[in-house]
Amino acid sequence: MFQPRRGRRRGPRWISEIPIVRVFGPIDRPHVGVIKMNFEEVEAIRLVDYQGLDQETAASLMGISRKSLWLDLHSARFKLAKALIEGAVIQLEEGNFLIRPGHPTDVKGESRNFEKDEKELDNSQ
Secondary structure (H helix, E strand, O other): OOOOOOOOOOOOEEEOOOOOOOEEOOOOOOOOOEEEEEHHHHHHHHHHHHOOOOHHHHHHHHOOOHHHHHHHHHHHHHHHHHHHHHOOEEEEEOOOEEEOOOOOOOOOOOEOOHHHHHHHHHHHO
16 A cells, blocks of 8 residues: 655655675674665765765755755764674665766766666676
């Protein structure tokens, strides 16, 4: 049965690059679960916590409001903390994003569909 969404639809975020490594987890013991983070959350962490940008600048680079950036940061930080404390695996997955123009991994601002891209790559080999 169809359930209407609450609020506005989540808009795409600009990210600089697609993470190469997509799974992180404990190596000394079995993991207790999987926590999924999307690329946009990783970009928010990268800009604010790793590069030291203020939230207004980071939000501008991602093409979103400061409130949206704050929500992404809050979600990403919670997931990181939960994975570290509980010993869970962090799995990065695609979401709703665009590659920022002018970056080496630029795809001319097109939305990415990685399932389609992976199938095309498999067929070309």
